[in-house]
Structures are given as structure tokens and as C-alpha cells.
Amino acid sequence: MSRSLRGFAVSAGAFVALLGVGAAFAFGVASPFWLDLVFWVVFWAALAQAWNIVGGYVGQLSLGHTAFFGIGAYTSTLADLHWDLTPWLGSLLGAALAAAVGLVVAVVCLRLRGPFFALATLALAELLLITAIQWRDLTEGAEGLTLPFSPGLGNLMFETKTGFCLYALGLFALVSAVAIAIEHTRIGLLLHAIRNDEDGARSVGVRVLRWKVAAAAVSAGLTALCGTLYAQYLQVIEPSTVFNWEISVQLALLAIIGGRGTWTGAIVGSLFLTPLAIGLRAWLGSSHAGLHLVVYGPVLILSVLFIPEGIMPWVATRWHTARARRQAVTGAHA
């Protein structure tokens, strides 16, 4: 088997095994508390993975992914309430809308080098927050929207948390499949080239802007799908919860700490940090609002200072060095 094919087989195998473990948890765990935890771990992993496509593989930093998240949540919810449209289609509508918005912002900003994409996405998120609060006729303003609880597969709403866990796993599988496909095809190499040396990539004929914009649009669309998942799970959305700066930071944080530009990074990031956040929040209660983020800030700073490439690439480098050394030693004896 060729090297790249073996790499793909390993990735695919690990991925399927991971989904199996996730499904086993969803069916095997009875306690609602633990199911809730499983849900949020998978949910954040899917979101971080979606961010990873533009932030990790292409290295274009978005600080406003909550904009696309909110577009997804609001589009599917409004379509459901006003047109009785099933969230299956509503979420696709939201994804298309978010991808279009992401495309426009990317076309304008990614021509330029510098912090413009980060700034524009941040500004976009603020703009949509204000719009969602002000446009009362459509969004009910700051009070938000409530979805009636009517379980059923067609409604993407479930009696039990197990159902929602499987929904989250399915979405996570979709986003990760995109990431794995990128990593193991020519596209991954192209994006990697753009990230490492844009001018070099352009000089050998890579259409840099086109790939950057495509990555931003795909990332925005997948993020919007996660927004629908959030709306379906909680059945209540408010401007301040779906257009929330904390979401933008959290996404990037998980992907960066886990290892941006690797499909395993987002998962590792979520496995470590989501339980930490939920645990801190549950343990400290509302009396210490914001404490989990006080912990997060330094974690973020320390991780980019000391392992800027993230946990997974850091581990992988150590692993490959150790193996190369072992092989060198055995080779010398043979």
C-alpha cells in the first residue's frame, strides 16, 4: 500500500472507531447529565472542526464564526416557525446563506494580508447581533425565538438525549469527513502550500484567492449546520446566546489547542476543554460568572506561546522522532 493510502486508511479507521465509541456512549449512558456532556463534547468538536477548515488548513483567522453559527440557528428556526419547513431543509438553507455571507466577506478581505479577515468577521458578528436585536418583526428582538417541542425524525427533535447525541455525531461525522477528505487529497497539499508560503504557492500556479474563499465558504456553511443543531437541542435561541463573542473565541481555542490543520486536533481540543468548561461552570455556579473564561484566557496564551502548533502535531512530531530513532537503532544492529 502506498504511504498516502495507508495514511488515509489509518485516518478512516480511527474515525470510524471514534464514531463507534461516540455511539456506544450515546446508547450506553443512561444519566442525562453524562449524555448532556457527551452531546456538548461532540457539538464543540464539530464546530471546532468547521472553524479548522478556514482557520487551520488555510491559516486565515476568523474571530467571528458566531456570525455563521447564528445565521444557521435563526434561518432554520424561522423557516420552521413561519413556513413549517423541516429543519433538514432549513439547516441547508441556513448553510447556503452563511456560505454566501462568508464568501462575500472572504472575497473582500482575503485579497489583503494582515488582520483584516479577523477584523471583518468580528465586525460581522457584532453587526448581526445588533440586527437580531433590532429587527423585532422578524426575530422577536432580545427575547428570542422558541421552537415548539414536537419530537420526530422529520423535525430533527428527539424525546431523549440519546437521539440528540446521534444527531450531533452525524453532523460531526459530516464535518470531519470534509476535513479528512481535505487532509488526504491534493486539496490538503494546496491549502498547506497557501498557509506556509502564499507567494510561493501562487508562483507555482495555485489559485490562492479562489481556494481561500472556497475554504471560508465551506467553513461558514458547516458552522451554520451546527447552529441549527444548537437551536434544535435547546429549542430556544436569543441574539445574545447565538451571536456570542465567546462562541467565536471558544471555537478557535479548541482547534488551536488541539492542533489546527489536523482533523484530530479539534476532537482532542474538545475532549480536554469542553468538560473543563462545563465542570468549572457547574462547580462554581453562577456566583463566579466568567471564571471558566478567566482560566481559558491564560490556557490559550500559554498554549500558543509554548506549543504553538497544538497538542496533536506536537505529539505526532515526538512520536515520529522516537520511531525514527528506534528504527535507526535496530537498523544499525541488523
Next chain:
Amino acid sequence: MIILQAVVSGLLLGGVYALVSVGLTLIFGVLRIANFAHGEFLMAGMFLAWVLHEQAGIDPYLGCFIVGPVLFAAGLIIERLLIRPVIKASHMTQIFVTVGLAVFLQNGALMIWGADYHSVVLSYADTVWFVGPVVLSLPRVVAFAVAMALCLALLAFLRWTYWGKAVRATAEDREIARVMGIETEQIYAFTFATGAALAGIAGALLLPIYAVSPSVGVQFVLVAFIVAVLGGLGSALGAIIAGLAIGVVEVLSGFLIAPGLQQAVYFVVFLLVLIIRPAGLFGRRGAEELVVT
């Protein structure tokens, strides 16, 4: 006449935007770092002035003389611990160090003072003057006057003093500046600390006008970045003029379109600048290109 009032109110507001943005743009020009924690420096200045007023009865305007030096010192420490290690790192690392700092400071404030809005009660806060058809409120006039005085002092400093020239030289080309015997590391520290101090003073000046809460920085950092981009990243004069312009645009659009939609107008301005002239009003063409050496 209401238009005249709006323009005057906008200029008064814009003066403070100019003071916040001029530090941000200098930090960007000299250190080549987009400081996402800049709004939190303003928030810290506001909270410090508020605490000084509540605990020690110190007037916010007098408090500027404490807030400025404290933020300057904090800026020096932060530069040494967090910024200097990443001065040659990738954008991603740089931005996330400042984002991490912003998250930490914002939620640290949330933990200490809670999410509530706090404001100060001052005897002169409601004083107004009628100048012809225009109404001027005292705290806004003071904030504008002090902000403008500081901005002009900064411009003069950059133009005519040895240190000012060293700052400009470092912004122009850090390698050559080093070869010419400028201690660029000191310039980085000095510039970052000055930016922090100016943002802090702007916070103290705003306290008689706005209520303070941990999230106040996020609102201002966005405006400050838009002002800095409009003025041309790295250009101090550009930031001052763009600050005044954005202030007028904000108040006018509040009057003419709808209050509460100012942010929408910022965003449109921002996108238009990026489409038409990314170097901004006073930036050099190509200055927006960040080439990390």
C-alpha cells in the same frame, strides 16, 4: 439645525475615539501586532477611575493622573511578558496572545465586579452650555478637549523629539533602525505602554458619560480598529482624523437612519474602505501588507 447639533456631538465623541485608536494604530505600526486587548485597557481605565471615585472620592478627571501611569506600567509588564516573546511569531500566535489577554481581563473584571453597569454621580455631569443653536454638555466637552490635547501632544512628540523619531524609524524599518543604533526593544515596550496609557485615560474621560461594565471594551475595540483601518494602519494623524469622522458618522446615522444601527454603518464603512482603499486615508500603499520577517 439638528444636523449641526449632530455634527458637533459627533466631533465630541470622535475625539475620544481618536484617543483610543491612535494608540492602537501606533502599536500596529511599530510592533506589527493587532492588539485585540486594546478595548480591555480602556475598560481597565474606566474601572480604575470608578474604583478611585467610589473608594477614595477622587474625581475621574483627576483620576486620569493615576490611571495613565498605572496603565503605562501595566503596559510595560504585559509587553515584556506576553508581547515580546511573540514579536517574530506568526500572526495567528500574535493575535491569539492578545485575544487570550482580552478574554482574561474581561472575565477577570466580570468576576470581581459582576456584569452590572456602574456609573458615577457627579455634580457637574448635567451641566450644559447653549452656544447659539447647539447644546454642549460639560463632560463631553472636557473629554474632547483632553483627548485632542493628548493626541496633538503625541503628534508633536512623534514629530520633534528624539524618541518620537526613533518610534517612527522603528515603524518604518525595524532592521535598519536597529542598525542605526536604536534600541528597538525599548521602542516596542514604550509604544505598547503608551498605547495602553492612552486607552486607559480615554476610559477615565468616558466614565462621567458612559456606565462601565466588563463588556464595554468589546464595543470600543471594534470602533477603534475600524478607525485605525480607515485612517491607515500605522498612521497616527490618520487615526485622529478618522476618529473624528467616525464620531460624526455614528451620530449622524443615529439621527438620520435609526438609533441602534450605528454598528451597521461602521461595518459598511469598514467594508468600503477595504474594497476601495485598503491602505486607508493616510496609510502608505502596501502598508496593509504585513510581512513577517
